[in-house]
Amino acid sequence: MAWDLLFSSDFGLFSVFVIVFLLGMSVWFPYFFRKKMREDEKRKVQ
Structure with a gap:
């Protein structure tokens, strides 16, 4: 009954x-968020 509803x-x-x-x-x-954190780390290193 619940599944039907x-x-x-x-x-x-x-x-x-x-x-x-x-x-x-x-x-x-x-x-x-992981992708953005990796991009931010790459930008700080360069």
């Missing part, structure tokens, strides 16, 4: 979208 209602689909979006952000932000 999650994937068949508007607020359930929006919840799934938010969960997927947050998981994507949790992967993307560390990659982005």
